Amino acid sequence: MSKISAADFVKAFQKAHPEAVKSIESTDPRRADLVVNNESFIDAAKSLRDNFGLLMPVSGGAIDYPDDNRIQMIYYLMHPGSRFMLTYRVDLNRDEPKLPSLTQVWDAMSFHEREAHEMFGIEFDGHPNMIPFLLPPDWKGGHPLLKDFKGEGQQ
């Protein structure tokens, strides 16, 4: 497993995919943060896995910013060699958030995407089995983790 520290990873990725990167930085030696624009989301992820060695999917989740009308989807990846953690983010429009599913690159993300679909209403196209994950199957109470979610789920 190649040992590449977070800082050189940032420089190497910046050089390899200048057009895909919206913003990239590494404040902490064990953290790296990368925001990608939507078009090159999948092939940037493929190159992360193949030539940058980020083999290990840790988790995935979303966060809702109602005031500037965007939902940010975050994927947490880990580099098994040098053990730093990359937060791989992409911004989506809040009204109809759509995203190609990342299960084609790391298939362990299917659970996390099902949860993000339920909690935030993000559409992942190409997801193998998009069935209810945490909420009861007959849930009609909307998407709970959105900021404008009102009270108890109605049956």
Place this chain on the structure above:
Amino acid sequence: MREPMIEPDVMRISWGPQHPMSGQTRVLLDVDGEKVHRIIADLGFTHRGIEKILENRSFFSGIIPVDRMAMVDTANMSIGYVTAIEKAAGLEVPERAKWIRTLVCEMSRINSHLYAFGLQAESTGYFPAVFLWTTVDREVLLDLFEELTGARWSFNHFFPGGVHHDLPDGFADKVLKAVKYLRGRFKDYWDAMVENPLFENRCDGVAILKPKDALKLGATGPVLRGSGIDIDMRREEPYDAYGDLEWEVITEDACDVMARTKVRYHEIGQALNIMEQIAQSIPDGPVKGRVNAFMRVPEGEYISRVEAGRGELGFHLFTNGTGNPYRVKINSPTLRNMYVFERLAELNEVFVADIPVIINSIDPWYLDSDR
């Protein structure tokens, strides 16, 4: 529930929430005779919406729901959240409080591995003798918890900036006595379980997870270390007193159920060593840092990664300057291991009788994965 379609002449068994070995989840097995073709995990039975609850609670009272995420492993759950808040607020924790935190975390890790041991023994059909031995040994630790923190399980003993209670006097040699007793007991576990030929041929070569697959599927904790990869958050990102104590990361490279059991066994040995070192040489000093129950935290994002009993537990804290966190993303270890469990049916041949053995080698805690 629109589950994926069933193939012809295959029987789908629902290993429901009410099942002696299923815990709080439902596992759908596509079974043909004794061989299992596909496993579908149906989680969410204990979903309490902790991430939503934390958004309208202050930092201090947010520790209570996080504690109840994995009741068997309370300390390792709350240490994650508390470390994230301390990073956000830039608090300094006194030295003695760090050592007490590490002591409580290691005792909670032994507690959680004892749970895994007991169920592993019972799932191979041991008629719950060994399982009830683990409850006896857990009582020793619970008495220590009760004496130190006042509660047996969810004791929310940590808070951002220190620890609520200092060690009562005479506590250190009680810990040493408990360590000596537990070491003797674990020799019995080794003979009763790992050396037992019947237990061996029920566990050897079952559910092999090669290192390449373990990484690809995102395994964590003893499941990952059982496949020979030595990733342990206590060494990658040392928090509290793990930096200045001698212990090492355990790995086994047999990649099967027996390897994971052995990893947990030796990790308990390491935890006992740590407890012994702490009990003998804990520094003096204050236990509480600056206490402010309604503290304001500067805006920003902070990530903390701790090693819980079941694997790497991550907290991603988003703050907006008010008293409550804006959003808390919890990366739970069991969710990652449950995905590994789902894919195991495709990696190697699995029988119906092996399902409880495999589930307990992965040692899931469904409240932790459902949050």
Place this chain on the structure above:
Amino acid sequence: MNSNSLISGTLANLVQADQFSLMNIPSMVIEFLALNSKPLLQVLLLPGLGFILGFAIFAVWFERKFLARAMLRVGPYYCGGRAGVLQVFADFLKLFMKEIIIPTAIDWPFFVAMPVFLSTIPSLALLLIPFASNWVLWDVGSLSLPMFFAIMGIAPLIPIFSGWASNNKYSFIGAWRVAYMYISGEIPLVICAAGVAIMAGSMDLVKIVEAQQNMWFAVPQFIGFILFFLGIFIESERTPFDIPVAEVELVFGWRTEYSGILFGFTMMAEYVLFQAWTLMFITLYLGGFNGPVLMGMPTASHIFWLLAKFFVLVVFIILLRCVFPRLRMDQMIKLGWKYMTPLALLNLFFVIVMKILGVV
């Protein structure tokens, strides 16, 4: 002089003498009892109902208390005195008064009948076992050994029917696990028993026991002894082999759907099988009722010796329950076909060789 003909004899001559008035009913009863006391005693008490129920109740209580001790805990304590003696009565009485649920999609005649057969058919086999040379309830002479295996051949069919009838996926898997296990476990036993019959020179259990006067068959046929001992666990589904009723995987195996007293019957039946096979094991290999005669009463001391051996073996077998984990189904079949059957044939070969050379 068979006892059954005796019963019809007294009634016949009374009826002929048309003194059949209500007056002499009591004298008829007394005369009937006097003549048939021995078979009545056998049916009601020793190898019959009293022994089976008594052993079942004792074994349930003993197992719960003994294994609770193995788990470092106390076991049933408050019910009936300080040792939970009446705990088993409380359980069975509660099961009597529990609602028996028969789901609609169930093949109910089979579902209801099977638990009753389950405890009655194996107890038939129990009647063949000689408790003393003249204390055999069902005296079929030289047919007793094959009759035992014939009845015990039917016993596994009942769980298969009940598993199929209860229309539940878990019990379906449990049912054909029973089938696999008994097929692979029963054949070696029959071969070992054949070895014993050849060495004793006859199929009659009483003669087999008498042939072991000076040396028990366990010594010359040690392989058969070990295999038959293993067979007890397989046949009565004790722990290393309780695969059909593995609580951990299948909720309760083929007994999942039974509630109320039907479940009570299945619980009791487990001990009847265990009893029958252990007594057969003692009769074939540990010299049945042979033992020094105590205080001049040969029959009573024979019965005492058989029961003593029986209880020692029961305690040992129950102890093994908390020492061994359970085998997987394919390991069980491999054990049955690959190891037990060839070993049984080897044992048979040794016995024939010894018989020809006249060693034994």
Place this chain on the structure above:
Amino acid sequence: MTEEQTIKRAFDNIPGSGAAYNLIDFIAGWSRKYSIWPIHFVTGCCSPEFMQVSGSRFDMERLGVLPFASVRQCDCIMVVGVVSRKMALRVKYLYDQMGDPKYVVSVGACPTGKGPFHDSYAVVAVDDYVPVDIYIPGCPPRPEAIIHGMMLLQEKIKKERRIGVKD
């Protein structure tokens, strides 16, 4: 006219039927009291406490309370821990599948009144789904509290009148 009343009416005129009822009540109460078989079904985060109670130190089996595996044979659901919406349906199914004299014990603050998750959208109190007999407070309740709860249940079972008019 419920089934009990018909039995009572049929045997009223026989002298000594009152004594027979009391005897049957006593035997039924005694046997059901000492053999409560709770189901092996933990719904939430109090499950380690349920293990410790059925463990070796606070042995529940002293009272005759033996956790059983299958639904049909059990007569008591111990709802141990938080009950989410999805799990509440399963509690309802189980309650319907059990044989008749059945009781529900709600162990812990969460099934009683949503406990520390009072403002969560996914947690329900178990009262809305199944009739509860005994509530045991605590989060998690101490093992002695759980055993005390089971003793209260035993008292309640003993005093239940089964045959005869339910006054």
